[in-house]
Each structure stands twice: as C-alpha cells, then as structure tokens.
Amino acid sequence: xxxxxxxxxxxxxxxxxxxxxxxxxxxxxxxxxxxxxxxxxxxxxxxxxxxxxxxxxxxxxxxxxxxxxxxxxxxxxxxxxxxxxxxxxxxxxxxxxxxxxxxxxxxxxxxxxxxxxxxxxxxxxxxxxxxxxxxxxxxxxxxxxxxxxxxxxxxxxxxxxxxxxxxxxxxxxxxxxxxxxxxxxxxxxxxxxxxxxxxxxxxxxxxxxxxxxxxxxxxxxxxxxxxxxxxxxxxxxxxxxxxxxxxxxxxxxxxxxxxx
Amino acid sequence: xxxxxxxxxxxxxxxxxxxxxxxxxxxxxxxxxxxxxxxxxxxxxxxxxxxxxxxxxxxxxxxxxxxxxxxxxxxxxxxxxxxxxxxxxxxxxxxxxxxxxxxxxxxxxxxxxxxxxxxxxxxxxxxxxxxxxxxxxxxxxxxxxxxxxxxxxxxxxxxxxxxxxxxxxxxxxxxxxxxxxxxxxxxxxxxxxxxxxxxxxxxxxxxxxxxxxxxxxxxxxxxxxxxxxxxxxxxxxxxxxxxxxxxxxxxxx
Numbered sequence: 195x196x197x198x199x200x201x202x203x204x205x206x207x208x209x210x211x212x213x214x215x216x217x218x219x220x221x222x223x224x225x226x227x228x229x230x231x232x233x234x235x236x237x238x239x240x241x242x243x244x245x246x247x248x249x250x251x252x253x254x255x256x257x258x259x260x261x262x263x264x265x266x267x268x269x270x271x272x273x274x275x276x277x278x279x280x281x282x283x284x285x286x287x288x289x290x291x292x293x294x295x296x297x298x299x300x301x302x303x304x305x306x307x308x309x310x311x312x313x314x315x316x317x318x319x320x321x322x323x324x325x326x327x328x329x330x331x332x333x334x335x336x337x338x339x340x341x342x343x344x345x346x347x348x349x350x351x352x353x354x355x356x357x358x359x360x361x362x363x364x365x366x367x368x369x370x371x372x373x374x375x376x377x378x379x380x381x382x383x384x385x386x387x388x389x390x391x392x393x394x395x396x397x398x399x400x401x402x403x404x405x406x407x408x409x410x411x412x413x414x415x416x417x418x419x420x421x422x423x424x425x426x427x428x429x430x431x432x433x434x435x436x437x438x439x440x441x442x443x444x445x446x447x448x449x450x451x452x453x454x
Numbered sequence: 455x456x457x458x459x460x461x462x463x464x465x466x467x468x469x470x471x472x473x474x475x476x477x478x479x480x481x482x483x484x485x486x487x488x489x490x491x492x493x494x495x496x497x498x499x500x501x502x503x504x505x506x507x508x509x510x511x512x513x514x515x516x517x518x519x520x521x522x523x524x525x526x527x528x529x530x531x532x533x534x535x536x537x538x539x540x541x542x543x544x545x546x547x548x549x550x551x552x553x554x555x556x557x558x559x560x561x562x563x564x565x566x567x568x569x570x571x572x573x574x575x576x577x578x579x580x581x582x583x584x585x586x587x588x589x590x591x592x593x594x595x596x597x598x599x600x601x602x603x604x605x606x607x608x609x610x611x612x613x614x615x616x617x618x619x620x621x622x623x624x625x626x627x628x629x630x631x632x633x634x635x636x637x638x639x640x641x642x643x644x645x646x647x648x649x650x651x652x653x654x655x656x657x658x659x660x661x662x663x664x665x666x667x668x669x670x671x672x673x674x675x676x677x678x679x680x681x682x683x684x685x686x687x688x689x690x691x692x693x694x695x696x697x698x699x700x701x702x703x704x705x706x707x
Binding site: 198201202204205206208209212213267269270272273274275276277278279280281451453454 | 547
C-alpha cells in the first residue's frame with residue numbers, strides 16, 4: 195500500500211468501524227457464540243456450530259454491508275475522485291478498509307465470546323483465518339458487482355443471488371449431476387466442481403478439523419478426500435487466492451473505466 | 455485555464471455532448487446554463503475526470519488531461535450540488551482528511567470557517583448536520599486550498615441568504631485574484647450577478663459562448679441573462695420542428 199492509499203484507507207476504515215450496524219453485528223456474533231457455549235456446554239461443539247454459521251453468515255454479512263456502503267457512499271466516492279487521487283488508490287483503500295472492518299467485527303465477536311470463558315484453542319485461529327479469507331473473497335466480489343451495476347436494487351439483488359448460489363444451490367447442482375450420471379466414475383470431477391465454490395471450500399477446510407465434513411454439504415464431503423493430502427491443501431490455498439485475485443482485478447478494471 | 459476541444463460523449467442512444475468546445479479563462483467566472491439534460495453535468499464531470507469523453511481534448515493550464523489523469527486535480531476545487539461525506543466522520547476529521555489526501559496545508563481554512571460560521575459544528579458527525587450546514591462544510595473543503603480552478607455545481611442551493619451573499623462575494627474575490635471559476639446553475643439571476651462569460655448549452659451542443667454582456671443583448675430588453683435565455687428557448691420552441699437556427703452575432707462553437 196502506497197502513501198496515498200494509506201491516507202484514504204485510514205479515513206475509510208475510521209468511517210467503516212464507526213458504522214453502528216457493524217457494531218450491532220459484532221455484538222450479535224458475541225452473544226450467539228456465548229449462547230452456543232452455554233447450550234452445548236462444550237467448547238469444541240460450540241466452535242463447530244460457530245464455524246458452520248460463519249461459512250454461510252460471513253459472506254452474507256459481507257455482501258450486504260459492503261454493497262450498502264458502496265451505494266450509499268456513491269456521491270462521496272465521486273467527491274474523492276475529484277481530489278488528486280488515482281482511482282486505483284481509492285479502490286484498493288476501500289477494499290482493505292472493508293476487509294479489515296468486517297474481519298475485525300466477526301473475529302472479534304467470536305474470540306471475545308470464548309475469552310469470556312477463558313478458553314482459546316487452535317480451532318479459533320483456524321476459524322479466524324477462514325473468516326478473513328471469506329471476507330477477502332466476498333468483498334472483492336461485492337465491489338466488482340457494485341462497480342459494474344450502478345442500480346442499487348439490481349446490484350444488491352445480483353449479490354444476494356450469488357450468495358444463495360454459493361451457499362445452497364451449488365451443492366444441489368452437484369448432487370443433481372452426480373445423481374443423473376451415477377453410473378459413471380465422477381469422483382474427481384465432482385471434487386473439482388466442489389472447489390469452484392468458495393463457501394464449500396471454506397466449509398470443507400474448516401470441518402476437516404472436526405472430522406465431520408461428511409455431515410455438512412455434499413460438495414464438502416466430496417472435496418474432503420482431495421484436501422486431506424498436502425497437494426490438496428496447496429490446491430485449496432491456490433483456489434482461495436484465485437477467488438480473491440480474479441474478482442478484485444476485474445472489479446478494479448471496471449472501476450477505472452467507469453463513468454460516474 | 456481550461457480549454458475544451460470538440461468533446462463528445464454518448465450514453466447508449468443519447469448524445470450527452472455533441473462536439474462541445476469552450477474555455478474558462480483565469481481571473482474570470484464562466485457560467486454554464488441550459489435546460490435539464492443539455493449536458494452541463496456531463497461536461498463538468500469530463501473536466502473532473504469522473505466521465506471519460508468518447509472524443510475530444512481537455513487542456514488544463516495548457517496540458518492535456520488524459521482519461522486516467524489526476525495530477526490536474528491538485529489545483530482544482532470542486533463543490534457538488536448535494537455534497538456528501540461519510541456520515542460517521544466529524545467535520546474536523548473531514549477537513550483534515552481533505553488536507554491529508556491532498557498533501558498540502560490549507561491556506562484559508564480558519565478564514566472560511568469563520569466566514570461561514572462552521573465553528574460550532576466542527577466536532578459533530580457530518581451525518582447529523584442540516585442541508586445548509588453540509589453545503590457550508592463543502593464550501594470550506596473545496597476552497598480552503600485556494601485552488602486555481604474552481605468548479606461549482608449549483609453552489610448556493612440550500613444556503614441561507616446571508617451565507618449565499620458571502621459565498622458570492624468570496625467567489626468574486628477568488629476570480630479577481632486570478633482563479634478560473636466555472637459555475638453551473640439554474641438560478642439565472644445568480645448568474646447575472648456573478649459571471650463574466652457564458653456558455654449556453656442545448657442538447658449537448660454549445661449554442662452560445664462569449665461575454666455575458668453579449669448574451670444579455672440578445673434579449674428584447676437587453677437587460678438580463680434570464681430574459682435572453684428564456685426568449686431564446688421560446689423562439690426555438692416556436693421554430694420547431696424546423697432545423698436548428700444558430701443565434702446571430704454570437705461566437706458559435
């Protein structure tokens with residue numbers, strides 16, 4: 195991050211972390227975490243529940259918050275672009291501020307929930323890493339969609355549709371394909387299809403830790419075998435990186451050519 | 455100085471700018487008028503770099519501005535019609551942000567804060583301010599660096615009469631000290647008070663470009679820009695659907 199990006203980032207982050215909805219979300223995550231611990235009476239089970247909630251909840255909160263921020267601050271974005279600032283600088287600064295604020299909101303809520311009971315484990319670190327990766331992916335997707343689609347309702351509708359696809363429909367489609375072609379050996383194909391979904395990928399990586407991937411999502415179960423090998427983990431990391439870089443680069447290109 | 459040469463911009467089937475050429479000289483106030491949808495906003499957005507023209511050139515101080523250029527904005531102060539800053543930042547923080555991003559110390563911040571009585575609001579979040587106070591904050595943020603080029607889009611909308619008068623005096627003083635001021639407004643009486651030169655736009659074209667006094671002469675009474683513009687539009691409406699007739703005696707771009 196260069197000096198100009200850092201300056202814009204500083205004020206974008208300040209504005210974002212002061213957002214009351216983000217604070218409400220953080221408090222909610224904290225109480226849900228405490229609730230899971232109280233109900234289950236077991237830290238591992240509570241962490242498992244929070245993980246399965248996070249892999250679906252983090253992308254939803256990210257697309258909602260990031261798109262609302264984008265559309266409501268459209269005129270401020272225009273004002274910033276009348277200052278001696280490159281478009282790329284503004285885009286990078288906004289991306290990093292959203293990633294920082296959203297990751298802090300969710301990870302902070304979960305971690306504090308466990309720290310209340312003076313509990314800390316490797317599982318919390320893993321969950322935090324997954325939350326950060328999911329936030330990175332979905333902020334990139336959200337900003338690319340918002341840069342392309344100027345109409346607020348269309349943009350938010352498209353983003354909600356994408357979230358629904360990644361959270362639910364993708365798994366259903368894989369199941370349908372496997373059912374239709376059940377007479378053919380499709381394990382590796384279905385595994386490859388599974389990693390095309392960032393939520394499915396996060397779900398599998400996290401739940402392998404609890405040996406319960408088979409229970410959570412069909413794509414999750416299919417990809418599990420692939421990811422147990424070291425090659426598989428490298429592939430998972432590479433796919434995660436691609437899911438961050440591709441939408442971020444596409445979004446930046448759209449933003450640089452955009453007419454306001 | 456800003457010089458626009460044959461600017462063209464279209465959105466889908468609409469020609470927002472259809473070969474616009476004009477210039478804004480230093481030490482003068484140039485007004486842009488025209489009915490809604492005539493291309494005024496697109497024109498200033500092209501200068502600001504918010505819209506990339508399909509064709510044509512923009513020169514600022516003799517240097518051509520490229521589609522991704524941003525250096526020319528170091529000397530440019532822009533005040534939008536409805537200023538919007540992040541609602542969670544305090545006014546003080548916003549002004550600091552502007553200075554921080556520009557990387558220069560504001561020369562007339564205190565003077566403008568006093569002139570527009572913004573002092574009591576400095577510690578308040580921007581989102582809690584009234585429309586008029588937001589407008590005053592926008593004036594301070596746009597002009598506190600003493601920019602050489604000032605672009606104003608309906609600047610007095612929302613300002614109380616006293617602040618509007620102070621604002622007009624300020625703009626005149628800035629022009630007198632050498633700034634090139636470009637003013638877009640629908641308030642033609644305000645134009646009459648302020649501008650030295652006029653650009654009258656219609657359907658993405660420049661119908662008149664020249665001294666404000668020359669435009670006034672086009673009205674039957676020869677008294678005001680307002681009557682000249684209204685009479686021209688009425689005459690044009692009566693002439694439709696016949697071909698467009700340029701005004702006689704003016705510089706047509």
